Amino acid sequence: MPAYDAILAAPMCRLGASFTGDALTRLDFLPANTPVSARQDSRARQLARELDAYWHNPGHAFDLLFVPQGTPFQLRVWHALIRIPAGQPTTYGALAKRLGTAARAVGQACGSNPLPILIPCHRVMAAHGLGGFMHSSSGTSLDVKTWLLAHERRAD
Template sequence: MPQLTCLTPIGEVTVSEEDGAIVALDWGRGRDQDRTELLGRAVGQLQDYFDGARGGFDLPLAPHGTAFQRRVWGALRAIPAGQTRSYGELARLLGSSARAVGQANGANPIPILIPCHRVLAAGGVLGGYSGGEGPTTKLWLLEHERRMTDAAGQPQLALGPFGPGLAGTNLR
Protein backbone atom coordinates (compact mmCIF):
# COMPACT_ATOMS: atom_id res chain seq x y z
CA MET A 1 0.00 0.00 0.00
CA PRO A 2 1.60 3.33 -1.03
CA GLN A 3 2.29 5.74 1.85
CA LEU A 4 3.72 9.22 2.09
CA THR A 5 4.71 11.16 5.21
CA CYS A 6 4.18 14.87 5.81
CA LEU A 7 5.81 16.95 8.55
CA THR A 8 3.20 19.11 10.31
CA PRO A 9 3.17 21.39 13.37
CA ILE A 10 1.64 18.49 15.33
CA GLY A 11 4.22 15.96 14.21
CA GLU A 12 4.68 13.67 11.26
CA VAL A 13 1.56 12.17 9.69
CA THR A 14 1.45 9.46 7.06
CA VAL A 15 -1.30 9.10 4.47
CA SER A 16 -1.97 5.74 2.82
CA GLU A 17 -3.61 5.03 -0.53
CA GLU A 18 -5.49 2.00 -1.77
CA ASP A 19 -7.26 1.62 -5.12
CA GLY A 20 -7.06 5.34 -5.94
CA ALA A 21 -8.39 6.66 -2.60
CA ILE A 22 -6.97 7.70 0.77
CA VAL A 23 -7.71 4.98 3.34
CA ALA A 24 -5.68 6.06 6.37
CA LEU A 25 -3.89 8.92 8.08
CA ASP A 26 -1.60 7.82 10.89
CA TRP A 27 0.66 9.70 13.26
CA GLY A 28 4.35 9.06 12.74
CA ARG A 29 6.56 8.20 9.82
CA GLY A 30 5.36 5.47 7.50
CA ARG A 31 7.66 2.57 6.75
CA ASP A 32 7.28 2.94 2.99
CA GLN A 33 7.57 6.27 1.21
CA ASP A 34 5.96 5.95 -2.19
CA ARG A 35 4.90 9.25 -3.78
CA THR A 36 1.89 8.71 -6.03
CA GLU A 37 -0.05 11.52 -7.69
CA LEU A 38 -2.85 11.17 -5.12
CA LEU A 39 -0.53 11.02 -2.10
CA GLY A 40 1.32 14.08 -3.43
CA ARG A 41 -2.03 15.94 -3.65
CA ALA A 42 -2.96 14.79 -0.14
CA VAL A 43 0.34 15.99 1.34
CA GLY A 44 0.01 19.28 -0.56
CA GLN A 45 -3.50 19.81 0.80
CA LEU A 46 -2.37 18.93 4.33
CA GLN A 47 0.48 21.46 4.03
CA ASP A 48 -2.03 24.08 2.83
CA TYR A 49 -4.30 23.24 5.78
CA PHE A 50 -1.49 23.61 8.30
CA ASP A 51 -0.34 26.83 6.58
CA GLY A 52 -3.86 28.22 7.11
CA ALA A 53 -4.72 28.35 3.40
CA ARG A 54 -7.32 25.55 3.37
CA GLY A 55 -10.13 24.53 5.72
CA GLY A 56 -11.35 21.43 3.88
CA PHE A 57 -10.02 18.74 1.61
CA ASP A 58 -10.84 17.68 -1.93
CA LEU A 59 -9.59 14.11 -2.03
CA PRO A 60 -11.16 10.72 -2.71
CA LEU A 61 -11.51 8.97 0.64
CA ALA A 62 -12.41 5.32 1.19
CA PRO A 63 -12.24 4.59 4.91
CA HIS A 64 -12.77 0.95 5.85
CA GLY A 65 -15.64 0.60 8.30
CA THR A 66 -19.23 -0.46 8.81
CA ALA A 67 -22.09 1.23 7.00
CA PHE A 68 -22.95 3.12 10.20
CA GLN A 69 -19.37 4.28 10.72
CA ARG A 70 -19.24 5.56 7.15
CA ARG A 71 -22.51 7.49 7.75
CA VAL A 72 -20.98 9.11 10.84
CA TRP A 73 -17.76 9.92 8.96
CA GLY A 74 -19.85 11.50 6.17
CA ALA A 75 -21.58 13.69 8.76
CA LEU A 76 -18.18 14.72 10.16
CA ARG A 77 -17.06 15.85 6.70
CA ALA A 78 -20.06 18.20 6.59
CA ILE A 79 -18.90 20.15 9.68
CA PRO A 80 -17.17 23.30 8.39
CA ALA A 81 -13.72 24.28 9.63
CA GLY A 82 -14.02 26.60 12.61
CA GLN A 83 -17.21 24.95 13.84
CA THR A 84 -17.99 22.02 16.09
CA ARG A 85 -20.90 19.74 16.82
CA SER A 86 -21.68 17.63 19.85
CA TYR A 87 -21.99 13.86 19.85
CA GLY A 88 -25.65 14.39 20.77
CA GLU A 89 -26.27 16.68 17.78
CA LEU A 90 -24.77 14.13 15.42
CA ALA A 91 -26.74 11.33 17.09
CA ARG A 92 -30.02 13.20 16.54
CA LEU A 93 -29.07 13.89 12.93
CA LEU A 94 -28.26 10.22 12.32
CA GLY A 95 -31.06 8.73 14.44
CA SER A 96 -28.59 7.04 16.75
CA SER A 97 -27.12 7.30 20.23
CA ALA A 98 -24.34 9.65 21.23
CA ARG A 99 -22.34 6.65 22.44
CA ALA A 100 -22.55 4.93 19.02
CA VAL A 101 -21.51 8.18 17.31
CA GLY A 102 -18.59 8.50 19.74
CA GLN A 103 -17.45 4.95 19.03
CA ALA A 104 -17.59 5.55 15.26
CA ASN A 105 -15.78 8.87 15.73
CA GLY A 106 -13.01 7.11 17.66
CA ALA A 107 -12.67 4.49 14.92
CA ASN A 108 -12.08 7.10 12.19
CA PRO A 109 -9.08 5.86 10.17
CA ILE A 110 -8.53 9.20 8.40
CA PRO A 111 -8.42 11.92 11.09
CA ILE A 112 -7.99 15.54 10.03
CA LEU A 113 -9.22 14.72 6.50
CA ILE A 114 -12.37 13.37 8.15
CA PRO A 115 -12.49 15.99 10.92
CA CYS A 116 -13.39 13.96 14.02
CA HIS A 117 -11.65 16.65 16.09
CA ARG A 118 -14.67 18.92 15.44
CA VAL A 119 -16.89 16.86 17.76
CA LEU A 120 -17.21 17.82 21.43
CA ALA A 121 -18.86 16.06 24.34
CA ALA A 122 -21.93 17.41 26.13
CA GLY A 123 -21.56 20.81 27.74
CA GLY A 124 -18.62 21.78 25.54
CA VAL A 125 -16.24 19.29 27.15
CA LEU A 126 -13.37 18.69 24.75
CA GLY A 127 -13.42 14.91 25.14
CA GLY A 128 -10.81 12.49 23.92
CA TYR A 129 -8.85 12.25 20.72
CA SER A 130 -6.94 9.23 19.49
CA GLY A 131 -4.39 11.06 17.34
CA GLY A 132 -1.11 12.71 18.17
CA GLU A 133 -0.98 13.72 21.81
CA GLY A 134 -4.69 13.13 22.41
CA PRO A 135 -6.82 16.05 23.63
CA THR A 136 -3.88 18.46 23.33
CA THR A 137 -3.75 17.73 19.59
CA LYS A 138 -7.53 18.07 19.30
CA LEU A 139 -7.42 21.46 21.00
CA TRP A 140 -4.54 22.57 18.73
CA LEU A 141 -6.54 21.61 15.61
CA LEU A 142 -9.66 23.45 16.83
CA GLU A 143 -7.68 26.58 17.72
CA HIS A 144 -5.84 26.41 14.38
CA GLU A 145 -9.15 26.33 12.52
CA ARG A 146 -10.54 29.18 14.64
CA ARG A 147 -7.47 31.30 13.82
CA MET A 148 -7.81 30.37 10.13
CA THR A 149 -11.43 31.47 10.10
CA ASP A 150 -10.58 34.72 11.90
CA ALA A 151 -7.66 35.43 9.54
CA ALA A 152 -9.88 34.97 6.51
CA GLY A 153 -11.76 38.09 7.61
CA GLN A 154 -14.88 36.11 8.35
CA PRO A 155 -16.76 36.70 11.56
CA GLN A 156 -15.75 34.24 14.21
CA LEU A 157 -18.02 31.24 13.84
CA ALA A 158 -19.94 29.85 16.76
CA LEU A 159 -18.72 26.43 17.73
CA GLY A 160 -21.96 24.49 17.77
CA PRO A 161 -24.06 25.36 20.83
CA PHE A 162 -20.98 26.22 22.86
CA GLY A 163 -20.45 29.83 21.83
CA PRO A 164 -17.51 31.54 20.13
CA GLY A 165 -13.98 30.27 20.36
CA LEU A 166 -13.20 27.48 22.78
CA ALA A 167 -14.02 29.40 25.94
CA GLY A 168 -15.66 27.08 28.39
CA THR A 169 -14.19 23.88 26.99
CA ASN A 170 -11.99 21.82 29.20
CA LEU A 171 -9.74 18.82 28.84
CA ARG A 172 -11.78 16.29 30.81
Protein backbone atom coordinates in the same frame (compact mmCIF):
# COMPACT_ATOMS: atom_id res chain seq x y z
CA MET B 1 4.56 0.73 13.33
CA PRO B 2 2.52 -0.18 10.24
CA ALA B 3 4.07 0.25 6.83
CA TYR B 4 3.01 3.56 5.27
CA ASP B 5 3.16 4.64 1.66
CA ALA B 6 4.30 8.07 2.87
CA ILE B 7 5.10 9.89 6.09
CA LEU B 8 4.41 13.61 5.84
CA ALA B 9 5.28 16.55 8.07
CA ALA B 10 2.46 18.35 9.85
CA PRO B 11 2.68 21.33 12.20
CA MET B 12 1.95 19.27 15.33
CA CYS B 13 3.22 15.80 14.38
CA ARG B 14 3.89 13.52 11.42
CA LEU B 15 1.15 11.84 9.37
CA GLY B 16 1.41 8.28 8.10
CA ALA B 17 -0.55 7.83 4.85
CA SER B 18 -1.70 4.55 3.33
CA PHE B 19 -3.19 4.24 -0.15
CA THR B 20 -5.08 1.51 -1.94
CA GLY B 21 -4.57 2.18 -5.61
CA ASP B 22 -5.12 5.92 -6.04
CA ALA B 23 -7.33 6.23 -2.95
CA LEU B 24 -6.14 7.39 0.46
CA THR B 25 -7.46 4.81 2.92
CA ARG B 26 -5.68 5.65 6.18
CA LEU B 27 -4.08 8.67 7.81
CA ASP B 28 -2.43 8.19 11.21
CA PHE B 29 -0.96 10.72 13.62
CA LEU B 30 2.66 9.79 14.39
CA PRO B 31 5.23 11.25 16.80
CA ALA B 32 6.85 14.50 15.68
CA ASN B 33 10.28 12.85 15.57
CA THR B 34 9.19 10.21 13.00
CA PRO B 35 11.32 10.62 9.85
CA VAL B 36 9.40 11.95 6.84
CA SER B 37 9.50 10.10 3.52
CA ALA B 38 12.50 11.14 1.45
CA ARG B 39 10.69 10.37 -1.81
CA GLN B 40 7.00 10.77 -2.44
CA ASP B 41 4.93 9.40 -5.28
CA SER B 42 2.24 11.48 -7.01
CA ARG B 43 -0.46 10.39 -4.53
CA ALA B 44 1.61 11.52 -1.56
CA ARG B 45 2.55 14.78 -3.26
CA GLN B 46 -1.13 15.53 -3.91
CA LEU B 47 -2.00 14.72 -0.29
CA ALA B 48 0.85 16.97 0.90
CA ARG B 49 -0.48 19.84 -1.27
CA GLU B 50 -4.02 19.34 0.06
CA LEU B 51 -2.82 19.26 3.67
CA ASP B 52 -0.68 22.35 3.09
CA ALA B 53 -3.79 24.14 1.82
CA TYR B 54 -5.62 23.06 5.02
CA TRP B 55 -2.75 24.28 7.24
CA HIS B 56 -3.11 27.69 5.55
CA ASN B 57 -6.93 27.67 5.36
CA PRO B 58 -8.86 25.29 7.66
CA GLY B 59 -11.95 25.76 5.46
CA HIS B 60 -10.13 24.13 2.53
CA ALA B 61 -12.26 21.46 0.81
CA PHE B 62 -10.05 18.44 0.14
CA ASP B 63 -9.89 17.46 -3.51
CA LEU B 64 -8.41 13.99 -3.56
CA LEU B 65 -9.78 10.49 -3.66
CA PHE B 66 -10.20 9.06 -0.17
CA VAL B 67 -12.11 5.92 0.71
CA PRO B 68 -12.72 5.14 4.37
CA GLN B 69 -13.35 1.51 5.28
CA GLY B 70 -15.97 0.98 7.96
CA THR B 71 -19.38 -0.36 8.86
CA PRO B 72 -22.49 1.18 7.30
CA PHE B 73 -23.13 3.01 10.59
CA GLN B 74 -19.56 4.36 10.77
CA LEU B 75 -19.78 5.53 7.17
CA ARG B 76 -23.02 7.36 7.96
CA VAL B 77 -21.42 9.14 10.92
CA TRP B 78 -18.27 9.96 8.93
CA HIS B 79 -20.36 11.41 6.11
CA ALA B 80 -22.08 13.67 8.67
CA LEU B 81 -18.68 14.76 10.03
CA ILE B 82 -17.62 16.01 6.60
CA ARG B 83 -20.54 18.46 6.69
CA ILE B 84 -19.41 20.11 9.96
CA PRO B 85 -17.81 23.45 9.00
CA ALA B 86 -14.31 24.29 10.21
CA GLY B 87 -14.36 26.39 13.36
CA GLN B 88 -17.93 25.32 14.23
CA PRO B 89 -17.62 22.21 16.39
CA THR B 90 -20.67 20.31 17.55
CA THR B 91 -21.28 17.81 20.34
CA TYR B 92 -21.62 14.05 20.27
CA GLY B 93 -25.18 14.50 21.56
CA ALA B 94 -26.20 17.02 18.90
CA LEU B 95 -24.76 14.87 16.12
CA ALA B 96 -26.42 11.77 17.58
CA LYS B 97 -29.78 13.56 17.66
CA ARG B 98 -29.40 14.53 13.98
CA LEU B 99 -28.57 10.92 13.10
CA GLY B 100 -31.23 9.35 15.35
CA THR B 101 -28.75 7.38 17.43
CA ALA B 102 -26.86 7.52 20.74
CA ALA B 103 -24.01 9.88 21.58
CA ARG B 104 -21.82 6.96 22.68
CA ALA B 105 -22.29 5.27 19.30
CA VAL B 106 -21.28 8.50 17.54
CA GLY B 107 -18.21 8.70 19.81
CA GLN B 108 -17.19 5.15 18.93
CA ALA B 109 -17.54 5.87 15.20
CA CYS B 110 -15.53 9.08 15.56
CA GLY B 111 -12.79 7.20 17.42
CA SER B 112 -12.59 4.63 14.62
CA ASN B 113 -12.24 7.23 11.86
CA PRO B 114 -9.36 6.09 9.59
CA LEU B 115 -8.99 9.49 7.89
CA PRO B 116 -8.82 12.22 10.53
CA ILE B 117 -8.51 15.79 9.25
CA LEU B 118 -10.17 14.81 5.94
CA ILE B 119 -13.10 13.41 7.93
CA PRO B 120 -12.98 15.97 10.77
CA CYS B 121 -13.86 13.94 13.85
CA HIS B 122 -11.94 16.50 15.94
CA ARG B 123 -14.90 18.86 15.41
CA VAL B 124 -17.08 16.75 17.73
CA MET B 125 -16.83 17.48 21.44
CA ALA B 126 -18.41 16.38 24.69
CA ALA B 127 -21.26 18.42 26.13
CA HIS B 128 -18.79 19.74 28.73
CA GLY B 129 -15.20 19.73 27.53
CA LEU B 130 -13.23 18.24 24.68
CA GLY B 131 -14.35 14.66 24.98
CA GLY B 132 -12.03 12.05 23.54
CA PHE B 133 -10.09 11.63 20.35
CA MET B 134 -9.03 8.43 18.62
CA HIS B 135 -10.44 6.32 21.52
CA SER B 136 -8.34 8.23 24.05
CA SER B 137 -9.34 10.73 26.70
CA SER B 138 -5.88 12.12 27.48
CA GLY B 139 -2.32 12.46 26.25
CA THR B 140 -1.02 13.05 22.76
CA SER B 141 -4.33 12.28 21.05
CA LEU B 142 -6.11 15.01 22.97
CA ASP B 143 -3.19 17.38 22.33
CA VAL B 144 -3.69 16.86 18.59
CA LYS B 145 -7.44 17.50 18.87
CA THR B 146 -6.77 20.67 20.88
CA TRP B 147 -4.27 21.88 18.26
CA LEU B 148 -6.67 21.20 15.35
CA LEU B 149 -9.56 23.01 17.05
CA ALA B 150 -7.36 26.00 17.89
CA HIS B 151 -6.04 26.06 14.32
CA GLU B 152 -9.60 26.22 12.98
CA ARG B 153 -10.68 28.87 15.53
CA ARG B 154 -7.76 31.13 14.54
CA ALA B 155 -9.01 31.16 10.96
CA ASP B 156 -12.49 32.43 11.87
